[in-house]
Amino acid sequence: MDSLLSNLKIAVPEKIYVKDPESSSLGKRIVEHSILLIDEIGFDSFTFKKLGTLIGSNESSIYRYFESKHKLLLYLSSWYWAWIEYQLVIETHNLNPFDKLQKAIEVVCRSTKEDSSFSHINEVVLNRIMINENSKSFLTKEVDLENKEGYFVIYKRIVYRLRDMVIALKPNYKYPSSLASTIIDGSLHQHFLKSHFTSMTDCDLDITPTQFYKDLVSKTLQS
Amino acid sequence: MDSLLSNLKIAVPEKIYVKDPESSSLGKRIVEHSILLIDEIGFDSFTFKKLGTLIGSNESSIYRYFESKHKLLLYLSSWYWAWIEYQLVIETHNLNPFDKLQKAIEVVCRSTKEDSSFSHINEVVLNRIMINENSKSFLTKEVDLENKEGYFVIYKRIVYRLRDMVIALKPNYKYPSSLASTIIDGSLHQHFLKSHFTSMTDCDLDITPTQFYKDLVSKTLQS
DNA sequence: ACAAATACGATAGTATTACTATTATATTTG
DNA sequence: CAAATATAATAGTAATACTATCGTATTTGT
Numbered sequence A, B: 001m002d003s004l005l006s007n008l009k010i011a012v013p014e015k016i017y018v019k020d021p022e023s024s025s026l027g028k029r030i031v032e033h034s035i036l037l038i039d040e041i042g043f044d045s046f047t048f049k050k051l052g053t054l055i056g057s058n059e060s061s062i063y064r065y066f067e068s069k070h071k072l073l074l075y076l077s078s079w080y081w082a083w084i085e086y087q088l089v090i091e092t093h094n095l096n097p098f099d100k101l102q103k104a105i106e107v108v109c110r111s112t113k114e115d116s117s118f119s120h121i122n123e124v125v126l127n128r129i130m131i132n133e134n135s136k137s138f139l140t141k142e143v144d145l146e147n148k149e150g151y152f153v154i155y156k157r158i159v160y161r162l163r164d165m166v167i168a169l170k171p172n173y174k175y176p177s178s179l180a181s182t183i184i185d186g187s188l189h190q191h192f193l194k195s196h197f198t199s200m201t202d203c204d205l206d207i208t209p210t211q212f213y214k215d216l217v218s219k220t221l222q223s
Numbered sequence C: 001a002c003a004a005a006t007a008c009g010a011t012a013g014t015a016t017t018a019c020t021a022t023t024a025t026a027t028t029t030g
Numbered sequence D: 001c002a003a004a005t006a007t008a009a010t011a012g013t014a015a016t017a018c019t020a021t022c023g024t025a026t027t028t029g030t
Helices: A002-006 A025-041 A048-055 A059-063 A069-092 A097-109 A123-137 A143-148 A153-169 A176-196 A209-222 B025-041 B048-054 B059-063 B069-092 B097-109 B123-137 B143-148 B153-169 B176-196 B209-222
Strands: none
Touching: A025 A048, A025 A069, A025 A123, A048 A059, A069 A097, A069 A123, A069 A153, A097 A153, A097 A176, A097 A209, A123 A176, A123 B123, A143 B176, A153 A176, A153 A209, A176 A209, A176 B143, A176 B176, A176 B209, A209 B176, A209 B209, B025 B048, B025 B069, B025 B123, B048 B059, B069 B097, B069 B123, B069 B153, B097 B153, B097 B176, B097 B209, B123 B176, B153 B176, B153 B209, B176 B209
């Protein structure tokens, strides 16, 4: 899988960036270290100035790639979901409807354990960022405008893929879209609870969000 | 009826505020209009200076009630969940386990349609704020510290109540806590999708998040 | 190889934010 | 009526989230 990925470029909606960070080594360093810095100090405290200092570059140079830190978060989010989508397509290929959905849940709910190192992006850390910060990419007053601009297409496509698998397995189920979006958003939430509010989840070292959602979905669709 | 009486006067953890906003008319005006202003411009653009101007008071006076806008959000969130808990206890009283859980789901998932006007707080608008901003109250780097300080006790108590109802109905179900927290967080998310990402949810004018979660839970626990 | 285009770094500047501190005045209470 | 308390007004600070300009380095096309 790693070798396949090395020939593929994760495609992110163009309007998100001013200049494609994949097109230069500075751009790659910006993305690479923004992930590490956001993970370390949190998105709220993260600034382009701090990032500039960290990578020995200038604040103004970073603005030539991303017009704001919010756009950078949208970029990271899109990249993450594109990467998940890639795994989703490959790993669910050629399975029967039931196994396909079960495998899909596994792909979207599992926590990333290994940095595939086919790129400058550390997927383990990026996964942590998504758990802590992903909601902030759409919980804004500009969400409708940004949605129109296409900034959330990849995220939505994942939900559609899951929804279609639900429909394929159980055509008369009434809430395939809501079930799909609940799994995606809910599993990030369960991972968060696991780290910060252990009393509100059953997930721990032994039980994973994947198991919870696999069980939930199979019971919901069996009857 | 355990904590019903103690919640009649909506009780918020004391450490959240510097001075109890319920103790003065200025305090009440701060809370009342912060809700309206956050709803209008969003929490990210909300500042104490703007609120001061709006209520014809001074920024510095607001700081005597809340030490930061984040603490104010924690206050609003606690107030909201305390108010939900109040309804939860009353409306689920004396029902059998199945009806009790179904009613509980209704209470936590329904959108507020009427301002009960028993206070200066507009519950309809507060409900909208929770849909858009509630996650921001815990998705921070300070979450563990603030959790220790007890800022999330009411929110957690709601999850525990739901969890206990799940256990009462189906003692051998493996994931009662995760199911409970999924309902609470997930229903706010479904409401958000309904307003901004209609293609990712089945909820609309006819179908409510309540229906989706009632169906989900009864199917999950029946088998 | 050379000019032109582009990228980057350095510096400066702006309006706003998220506060803290001080003092003066108004209001409540004992 | 005095003392205590609450509020308002003003000022100030460091940081944020940018924009603008300019000079130099690097890349590129011919």
